[in-house]
Amino acid sequence: xxxNKNFVVKNGLEVATDLILANATTKNVGIGSTQPEFKLDVxxxxxxxxxSISGFATVxxxxxxxTSGSVFYASNSTNNVGVGTSVPNAAYTLDxxxxxxxxxxxxxxxxxxxxxxxxxxxxxxxxxLIYVTVDGDDTxxxxxxxxxKRTVGAALLIATESTLIKVSPGNYSENNPLIMPEQVxxxxxxxxxxxxxxxNASKDFIYxxxxxxxxxxxxxxxxxxGKAVIAFNPDKPSFVNQGPYIRNxxxxxxxxxxMKIDGNDVIGDTKAMNVxxxxxxxxxxxGVSISNNGYAQLVSIFTICNDQSIVxxxxxxxxxxxxxxxxxxxxxxxxxxxxxxFIGTVTTEAVAxxxxxxxxxxxxxxxxxxxxxxxxxxxxxxxxxxxxSFNVGQExxxxxxxxxxxxxxxxxxxxxxxxxxxxxxxxxxxxxxFSAYVGVSTLAHTYVSVGVVSSFIPRPYDGLVxxxxxxxxxxxxxxxTNRGSGYGSSPPTVTFGAPSESWGISxxxxxxxxxxxVSSIDMVSNGRGxxxxxxxxxxxxxxxxxxxxxxxxxxxxxxxxxxxxxxxxITTVTFSEEIPFSVGVGTTAYFFQQSKILASSHxxxxxxxxxxxxxxxxxxxxxxxxANEIQNLNGGLVVFTSTDQAGNxxxxxxxxxxxxxxxxxxxxxxxxxxANITPYILALGGDI
Numbered sequence: 039x040x041x042n043k044n045f046v047v048k049n050g051l052e053v054a055t056d057l058i059l060a061n062a063t064t065k066n067v068g069i070g071s072t073q074p075e076f077k078l079d080v081x082x083x084x085x086x087x088x089x090s091i092s093g094f095a096t097v098x099x100x101x102x103x104x105t106s107g108s109v110f111y112a113s114n115s116t117n118n119v120g121v122g123t124s125v126p127n128a129a130y131t132l133d134x135x136x137x138x139x140x141x142x143x144x145x146x147x148x149x150x151x152x153x154x155x156x157x158x159x160x161x162x163x164x165x166x167l168i169y170v171t172v173d174g175d176d177t178x179x180x181x182x183x184x185x186x187k188r189t190v191g192a193a194l195l196i197a198t199e200s201t202l203i204k205v206s207p208g209n210y211s212e213n214n215p216l217i218m219p220e221q222v223x224x225x226x227x228x229x230x231x232x233x234x235x236x237x238n239a240s241k242d243f244i245y246x247x248x249x250x251x252x253x254x255x256x257x258x259x260x261x262x263x264g265k266a267v268i269a270f271n272p273d274k275p276s277f278v279n280q281g282p283y284i285r286n287x288x289x290x291x292x293x294x295x296x297m298k299i300d301g302n303d304v305i306g307d308t309k310a311m312n313v314x315x316x317x318x319x320x321x322x323x324x325g326v327s328i329s330n331n332g333y334a335q336l337v338s339i340f341t342i343c344n345d346q347s348i349v350x351x352x353x354x355x356x357x358x359x360x361x362x363x364x365x366x367x368x369x370x371x372x373x374x375x376x377x378x379x380f381i382g383t384v385t386t387e388a389v390a391x392x393x394x395x396x397x398x399x400x401x402x403x404x405x406x407x408x409x410x411x412x413x414x415x416x417x418x419x420x421x422x423x424x425x426x427s428f429n430v431g432q433e434x435x436x437x438x439x440x441x442x443x444x445x446x447x448x449x450x451x452x453x454x455x456x457x458x459x460x461x462x463x464x465x466x467x468x469x470x471x472f473s474a475y476v477g478v479s480t481l482a483h484t485y486v487s488v489g490v491v492s493s494f495i496p497r498p499y500d501g502l503v504x505x506x507x508x509x510x511x512x513x514x515x516x517x518x519t520n521r522g523s524g525y526g527s528s529p530p531t532v533t534f535g536a537p538s539e540s541w542g543i544s545x546x547x548x549x550x551x552x553x554x555x556v557s558s559i560d561m562v563s564n565g566r567g568x569x570x571x572x573x574x575x576x577x578x579x580x581x582x583x584x585x586x587x588x589x590x591x592x593x594x595x596x597x598x599x600x601x602x603x604x605x606x607x608i609t610t611v612t613f614s615e616e617i618p619f620s621v622g623v624g625t626t627a628y629f630f631q632q633s634k635i636l637a638s639s640h641x642x643x644x645x646x647x648x649x650x651x652x653x654x655x656x657x658x659x660x661x662x663x664x665a666n667e668i669q670n671l672n673g674g675l676v677v678f679t680s681t682d683q684a685g686n687x688x689x690x691x692x693x694x695x696x697x698x699x700x701x702x703x704x705x706x707x708x709x710x711x712x713a714n715i716t717p718y719i720l721a722l723g724g725d726i
Contacts, residue, residue: 067079118130168187169182169187241261277306278304281308295324330352334357341362353374380432383624390617405423405424417464434474517588523582634674
């Protein structure tokens with residue numbers, strides 16, 4: 039039938055009895071239905087290239103995309119949706135699957151996702167996150183805000199490698215010490231709003247180790263004097279080659295040590311911790327203590343009212359950058375040397391005032407008779423075939439010990455070498471036995487056979503100091519034991535006993551008087567070559583009592599500047615200053631790591647004014663004592679550039695720029711100036 043104009047059916051259209059029905063009254067069209075319920079009611083399915091729907095589309099039954107719903111399946115009866123499956127798990131409203139063979143991500147969300155219930159399954163980025171909140175419960179899983187823990191300690195008990203513990207604002211009382219597993223981080227939401235407090239004042243607060251990170255937390259509460267907020271675990275020294283990192287934290291615990299880096303409590307080459315922005319307002323305490331060949335890199339350390347701000351002792355060393363010491367008693371303190379590292383024997387005589395020595399520092403290797411390993415604390419006690427001559431703190435190399443991991447089981451070489459083979463002697467028993475920490479293990483080990491131990495001899499480096507055969511001393515200060523009386527305005531003559539060595543130089547000093555009595559001695563020359571404490575005598579007053587005093591001696595060490603590589607046990611060492619006596623063949627040179635602080639751009643403000651802010655502030659009569667800013671004691675050394683509260687700039691003790699006076703002074707400056715000016719005076723015919 040051909041129709042060349044509009045085709046109008048007034049009473050409806052019907053094709054066959056149930057094929058097409060157009061109802062003129064309801065204006066509904068049915069295909070496969072004689073009672074259409076919608077504008078277009080299709081029974082039996084639609085096949086189309088494209089479908090465009092501008093309004094809502096309601097699916098009365100299930101919705102399937104892909105073959106049998108393999109791409110997308112929505113069940114009308116269970117209200118579950120499956121992506122990648124036509125059989126969604128009834129426990130989940132949304133069940134997302136991915137191809138295991140291709141390893142594709144099952145669910146990718148770009149932007150925010152809000153979940154009101156729990157998330158379970160394989161979510162690596164989420165299962166490694168543990169939440170801690172003030173309204174949490176330590177019996178919770180910790181894997182979501184709704185299931186948060188109440189304490190950091192509870193979170194640490196379930197933390198594993200790469201876990202991040204997220205701490206919400208609030209105050210948290212913790213059963214210390216908290217022990218952090220390797221590669222675990224504790225991060226607060228806000229430095230000012232997250233506070234951790236220790237419950238046990240007689241114990242350290244937090245023990246850190248390999249790869250740990252702590253940030254945006256304040257430490258409050260109370261601990262006993264000398265206890266540390268952050269420290270290595272002394273009960274189980276562990277291997278560390280990625281030092282713990284403390285960032286953007288504040289310590290408010292009075293009398294505490296903000297960070298204690300004890301090299302005896304850690305295994306590894308660096309024995310180090312790292313800091314960025316760790317403020318110490320622990321009045322009367324110590325900001326950072328580095329000891330026993332420990333090491334630290336410290337950036338933006340601010341200490342306020344500390345008894346000692348930064349302390350390196352027993353061979354501890356640190357780099358200190360862009361930091362501040364305010365108020366308190368002492369600033370930067372470097373005290374003493376570490377344990378004996380090794381010895382060398384002079385092979386070629388060096389004349390007096392030489393700065394180089396050729397030494398034999400050959401390695402001693404000994405067989406091992408037996409070894410007992412305590413896997414719980416990581417300590418091995420070794421008996422050598424002959425006497426070893428090792429000392430506590432010395433580094434040794436342990437190799438090729440054969441152990442059974444289980445009785446009658448397979449054998450293995452231990453230490454494995456995965457953490458290196460160089461360890462520190464912790465204790466010396468008999469002449470042929472010693473102990474060293476080598477790391478904990480989950481298995482007990484029984485010694486089988488073989489193995490050797492050797493003294494570890496590093497190439498001598500800047501940071502080591504040495505003395506030859508015997509310690510010689512200089513005079514650091516005079517302690518007045520009786521101020522005397524009757525001196526008027528004429529200070530007495532001070533006389534020191536002669537040094538023991540022929541090449542020695544006697545110390546000299548000038549007495550200062552207060553009200554006719556001796557108040558102090560200014561050392562003009564510290565002398566050299568003393569092997570014992572010299573006598574100190576004062577001339578008698580015209581009438582009155584003669585003053586008395588005792589000398590404080592300071593050991594003399596020679597600082598290594600450089601050394602040639604060790605070849606067949608021989609190295610040539612250059613020292614930073616000349617040795618004032620001849621050193622004969624066979625002389626023993628003893629080497630130690632120097633306690634040292636290398637500080638750049640350090641600010642001092644009123645150091646020496648007191649350990650409590652109420653007494654230390656300038657408006658409360660707090661007065662700074664410049665001599666307290668830097669303390670070089672018993673061979674320790676602070677190398678520094680600094681500025682004080684008056685803006686005076688110092689490059690060590692050698693150059694001082696006084697801004698108020700517009701002057702430059704200091705021993706190094708004066709020597710340099712004299713050396714430069716003298717040739718000009720001579721050229722002009724002047725006298726000097």
